[in-house]
Amino acid sequence: MAKWKKAGLAVMAAATLAMTAGLAGCGSDSESGASASPTDAAKASPAASVAATATAAADPASSLKPAKLRLVYPGSPQKDQAAVTEEINKYLQKKLNTTLTIESFQWGQWDNKVNLMVASREAVDIMFTAQWSQYAVNAGKGAFLALNDDSGKYGNLLKKQGPDILKSFEEKILKGSQIDGKNYGVPALKEMASQGGIVYRSDIAKELGLEEKIQAVKNISDLIPILETVKAKKPDFTPLFLRDGENFNAHYFANYDYLGDGNIEGVIFKDGEETKVLNRLEQDRYKSTLKITREMFTKDLINKDASTTQLSTNDAMKSGKVFMIVCPLKPGKDTEIASTVGLVGNLKQLALNTKTTATSETAGSMLAVSSTSSDPERAMMVINLLYSDKYLNNLLNFGIEGTHYKKTGDNTVEPSDKTGDYSPGAAWMFGSQFLNYIWKGEPADKWDQFKKFNEGSHYSKGLGFTFDVNEAIKNKVAASITIRKQYDPALDTGSVDPEKVLPEYTAKMKSSAVDEIIAEKQKQFDAYLAKNK
Template sequence: MKKKAFLKLALASTLILLLASACGGNNTNNESANSTNEPATTTNTETDSTNTSTDEPAKEELPPVELLYYIPQPELQPDIASVEAAVNDYIKPKINATVKLMSIPFGDYDQKMNTVVSAGETFDMMWTSNWAFNYETNSLKGAFKDLEQLVKDYAPDFINSLPKAAVEGARNSQGKLYAIPNYQIIAQGGGFVVQKEMAEKYGLDVSTIKTYKDLEPFLEKVKAGEPDKIAFGSRTNTFVPYMYGFDGLGGIEYRTGDPNYKLENVLASPEYLAHHQLLYDWFKKGYVNKDVATANFADYQKAGKIVSFYEWTLKPGGEIEMKQNMGGKDVIFIPLYEPRFSGVQPTMTAISNTSKNPERAMMFLNLANTDPVLFNLLAFGVEGKHYDKLDASHIKVKTDGGYAPNVAWAMGNVTIGYLLEGQADDTWPKTIELNNSAMVPEIWGFQFNQEPVKTELANMDAVYKEYEAAVTTGAVDPNEYIPKLVDAMNKAGSEKVLAEKQKQLDEWLASKGKK
């Protein structure tokens, strides 16, 4: 009896407190909602956009604001404060704003941002992508501000300078623009990376390598001649549907040229089986390390033990970066297929729905993507302190300077920035050229909305990861395990998901007049 009475009391008091906090929560929501439409700034924007440079007239009219900017970095930079100071000195006269750089290590970024966003915290800008702090799901849940008008008002030149497909690909499944791309290579042309020294030693004729199979004689020689090395570093998920007669987007694949765009479950295709049979064969022949499914690829790679492997994106000038990761060994790239447009979603910047100054945030983002001075400050720090200039376009990063995040791609438009020591002069023009010439998939711009099938997707994710490492590296017999994988995925609901994808695709195609 007494217990019940007490519980009632406890419940009542908690409820009161809950209500109090509920009101508080609503207030903050209202505030942020109000701040979205400020008449003063909208009139302002018209004058801005007629002007060629968006920043000049802003000088006197804008009240000073501080922008909170969450960025991921591989590790925290001890001297980020001096970068922040230099950035603020530079942007203050231009947009009368200062920025606070909130650097979060990559490993924490998802956790931290999910919490910050869920809690409805007030901040201005954040990095987002399709592989960490997911753009699509967060955009559907209302984490970001719709940028359509803001971009038109404050960053028209930048957005117009991008390929049309790039902007198209920055939209979410509802067709809304919730983030702007951090522009860089957006075409994916995968292929083999081979240690140069080994390729020369064993007479690898690059021109003969067109498929996986062609690499086999070389691997055999390496295996025989270099017992300490790993001839082929097999990695997870190297089955690229476009190499095997599929077209479409990641996870949305149909046979190339199919007029009906009938989606297929790639995992159940004979090509998928064949690809992994080959990898399993290599595994059995000892070209691949026997702990491939459970070992850390980067550890072997760093030690220079991996002679060749498949890389999803071979980018212009990428050999230099790759060399760092290969234990200082020079590499050659062997492209296996024509670069395809892969989109901008791997790295974008969004404005928070809770931002009180979205206009200023957009002005800042516009500068970060069009003004080399600001971009270089953000990406590389202060000259002389964090890097040395080698010539007009090349720099050498000081590793102990206190700011060497080495993630220029997360900060803005890399094509306006410096080149690293050793990168070819024409790296950026070549990148842009590649982006513009890359084959754009026919259903580009279609984005799958996961909401209706998220129950199935959650279970499919869990199931897939059970088989992923072992099956896709070729460490287990695909004849036995791929049917198991397909079966488990079916039970988790892959057919329902495929049907939903087909349904959404058909609707999209109809709206575009393609079907």
């Protein structure tokens, strides 16, 4: 047990150091690894050389050839994306002689879109990835470049073009997202603990006299009478909005540790002490959750299109006709969502499970450099800026000052009448969140609260381990993922009867050699545990 306490302290220390580094970056104007080189004319004269060096130091973009990059991530397309991208490119041209094309794809389309991009070797430079979004699978396919590979074609990109990234993280955090010693993505700098729960309309709860009952909820079955009241008294409302990936069986709510890519079967419980890798479909926690969710669905408490909808939970809440959503929590999650969806002061959150930390947090949100990138060094420079450049970070996340938000202080902002035209809700994906402005309604000590949130977390026995999808198991993994996509959305949202469908699902997974996948995962995990005693 002592070694896991030690690991936990390391993560907590990392978060503290990360916050310090992120806040220190707020006042800097780092040139982010863009080194200047003398021009040919300067080489002819010492005086000219001094002048050229001074000019290059002041304007690092002058020493770089033009680059056009493409960034892709999951999220709702924004009405003012073109205007924001134009401002981003004005800035990046001055900083790095670079322009970006920024594309977001609806959450419901994201997995398929990534699969197509990877399979067709589509030209992409910077791509969002995560443990739960086929990170290990796509890294195994060669979709991402190893960023810390001294012997690679581009050398160690993190050391050469990512100095501000390295300053922001304690080494153990970067190691926690590695696959076989290689970083194929840069983790977002944010909360390093996970807790699942609900976010609900507090104004409606107050109107219907439900606030006290909600605060007394201990498990998801306790939500049923509350949701029934909403349905009866607000028939035009959706009591509970669920979707694929955002439901009571999501890893952050059920506390599954997939020991790597969240699409690959075989789990341990993050809130437990056991190291035996289990078949999720056979666990009581999974089965009981399906049963309760099905009851909610048959009582019309859940949106009928839950298994197929492409709406994000934020977009659903933005409609003004949704009472409750399921989501991963952190300090101020309710006020953050409220600012994004135009419900400031009308949302509250409630945690419903144990706070945990696992590789799903250290690798839960990352930016990767695609192996199809036209300029990996420049892509790394752009990612690096998101950990040090406050202006660029907030421009990408919140849009144009004076248009999409109003500043009320050095580090505080409030919504404008145009906030809804650019609210991607993706700050947790891009660089350091500690560079983000504090929004109206959020506590002034928000980032201190994040540090405290990381303390006292239960550390999974799998922290730091990532399953390697090797050649022997790769095809079996691919087959099992296809089956999961067929069954998980409908089962997890209550859209089908688990009594009838789960046996069929279990049988198909068995036929796809899920037991062999679990055995290989156990073998690798045992070796990792033995090595890290």
